[in-house]
Amino acid sequence: MNRILIVEDEERIASFVEKGLRANGFTTTVVPDGEAGYEYALTGGFDLVVLDIGLPGRDGFTVLRELRESRVTTPVIVLTARDSVRDTVAGLEGGADDWMTKPFRFEELLARVRLRLRTAARAPEVTVLRSGDLSLDLRTRRARAADRTVDLTAREFVLLELFLRHPGQVLSREQILSHVWGYDFDPGSNIVDVYVRALRKKLGAEKVETVRGMGYRLPA
Secondary structure (H helix, E strand, O other), rough: OOEEEEEOOOHHHHHHHHHHHHOOOEEEEEEEEHHHHHHHHHOOOOOOEEEOOOOOOHHHHHHHHHHOOOOOOOOOEEEEOOOOOHHHHHHOOOOOOOEEEEEOOOOHHHHHHHHHHHHHHHHHOOOEEEEEEEEEEOOOOOOOOOOEEEEOHHHHHHHHHHHHHHOOOOOOOOHHHHHHOOOOOOOOOOOOHHHHHHHHHHHHHHHHHEOOOEEEEOOO
């Protein structure tokens, strides 16, 4: 089941889109501002993002640019009241995969969502993630550090995959919790720290850096 992130501050529109997508078999998450939209999309836990431009905090252009700079390749459909050619071109050149203007027909949005998901599914699949002397084979589920094969638990595997998909990027504990354990996990838990220590023990202490007050980072 495909997961779709809806970044929209107008509650009426967000609810309309969410209900329509859920009725067609999609799993949805709705956030009302650019800051939250960026943080959620950064986890890599979504198959597609529906993004408004006129958002509080970070606007949609900023969210889109920062996601692409962070090497997040999740398809993005912009859904906005802005209909000028200049804005459309700026959005598409900034990394959007599609652009729709409000008001809109849900049937058309649904068709575009399905098209972008089909296109993404046909893209060449990355089967081995690498950073420095670390590698993770997504098919065999084997990790290597330098010349050593490393055995990982299921959670350690998902955690290392998250770091390898975002090398050099600081990931907050909340981002890691949401991706590895799910959004309903207790945010006060120290489970992230426990698993980071386990990864360091298996891979090497220098492989995962602590960024004080922010989170953890895999050195690029």
